Amino acid sequence: MGDVILTMKNIDKSFVGVHALKGVSLEVKKGEVHALMGENGAGKSTLMKVLTGIYSKDSGTIVYEGKEVEFTNPKEAQDAGIAIVHQELNMMNHLTVAQNIFIGREMMNGKLINDKKMNEEASKLFQRLNIDIDPDSVMGDLTVGRQQMCEIAKAISRDVKVIVFDEPTAALTESEIAELFKIIRDLRKKGLGIVYISHRMDEIKVITDRVTVMRDGEYVGTLITEQCSKDDIINMMVGRTIYEDPKEKSSVPENAPVVLKVENLNAGKMVQNISFELRRGEILGFSGLMGAGRTETARALFGADKKESGDIYVNGKKIEINSPQDAVNAGIGYLSEDRKRYGIVLAQSVAQNSTMSSLQNFMKGIFIDKKKEKKVSQEYVEKLKTKTPNVETAVINLSGGNQQKVVIAKWLIKDCDILIFDEPTRGIDVGAKSEIYHLMNELAAQGKSIIMISSELTEVLRMSDRIIVMCEGRKTGELSIEEASQERIMHAATLRN
DSSP states (O other): OOSEEEEEEEEEEEETTEEEEEEEEEEEETTEEEEEEOOTTSSHHHHHHHHTTSSOOSEEEEEETTEEOOOSSHHHHHHHTEEEEOSSOOOOTTSBHHHHHTTTSOOEETTEEOHHHHHHHHHHHHHHHTOOOOTTSBGGGSOHHHHHHHHHHHHHTSOOSEEEEESTTTTOOHHHHHHHHHHHHHHHHTTOEEEEEOSOHHHHHHHOSEEEEEETTEEEEEEEGGGSOHHHHHHHHHSSOOOOOOOOSOOSOTTOOEEEEEEEEEOSTTSOSEEEEEETTOEEEEEOOTTSSHHHHHHHHHTSSOOSEEEEEETTEEEOOOSHHHHHHTTEEEEOSOIIIIIOOTTSBHHHHHHGGGGGGGEETTEEOHHHHHHHHHHHHHHHTOOOSOTTSBGGGSOHHHHHHHHHHHHHHHTOSEEEEESTTTTOOHHHHHHHHHHHHHHHHTTOEEEEEOSOHHHHHHHOSEEEEEETTEEEEEEETTTOOHHHHHHHHTOOO
């Protein structure tokens, strides 16, 4: 590691009703990967938004390359050589991949935009990332994971000196993560200062040099990564040790009734002849690499995407699901992997989002019973430990993890018997993960049945009673938790037909 390139000292920032940063400090050196950790709502993303001019600080100093600076907008930060890859994607879905990467600095051919040149440059970036994405693809047609890789490509396409990665691997496969780490190590060798925000402990130990921990908007301490354990970091983050041991035995009785049966479900090339059963009180894990067709299967089952053929039975009765409303009427709830697009309405309050799927239960004549809505949503704020000033706060003002909890509350209030959790802990810290795991186990114990789609093998092995594995749109394996292992799952996940 070289000289200090960035120092943030005693940064303070308040919003209406929330003191987000309370005298926080951070030091980043040239040629280091510096982890910034803390639970959701700890202030990590807020601190980085202050750095890059998205937010203005109330007090404190920022010294960059030996000079005190205060950027008033992200462009000023980018022009100075500071880039950020946000946790929440910030792409123009109607534009092509290349147009998104070079937006605001388009390559011109006279007075016309030179799309050919931008496609060529984008292709070089993707070759460097070792991923196969067509620069001429429409951004909105890509999966969340591929959109994330485009966001990373966009950041490294600039002449950067400091780069912030905010949960960059949340939607990536293991192979994509390995390629990203190669890029990060290459950037580190070139002397860049890298701030790495992640909740994945294994990543922190593999890729970072130092770790700064925040809690409730305050600086807790900085550790040298190789000199500390995962428990040291977790204890600083949450004040307690959290263990994530895999499940050794299913708790579902062999004679538990089948509540959902899917036979030969087809929906395009990503959902081909998928069949499975889900029992009462079971957590059925869906595993596979990015692009395996897990989310597409869930969306076809829920009626969000049109199925071509196949039969669906709920409690032994064959039903037709042609829309999400049909699925909800059948007692099926769906927690999407992309909460911003499908899960919440950002401008609405916590209470409004929590009750939107069961609004008929909160009507008093033609009006919404606001008192009842507030009371019920407050119960789930407390149950899920959602950090919010009150239930009338707009969801856009919550951290990513707390937004996710609001989506979960929505389906719990609806009281669906079958719940599809698609990447339920994506972008969520270890403390909140543990709370959601505990909640899912509670729901299963109460007789709810859960389909859990996850890209994290440790999560699949910890939570599942049984595991379905997919590859390229097909079911390639089914394992009981007793026989499952990372090796067996990965073997099935790479079985191409």
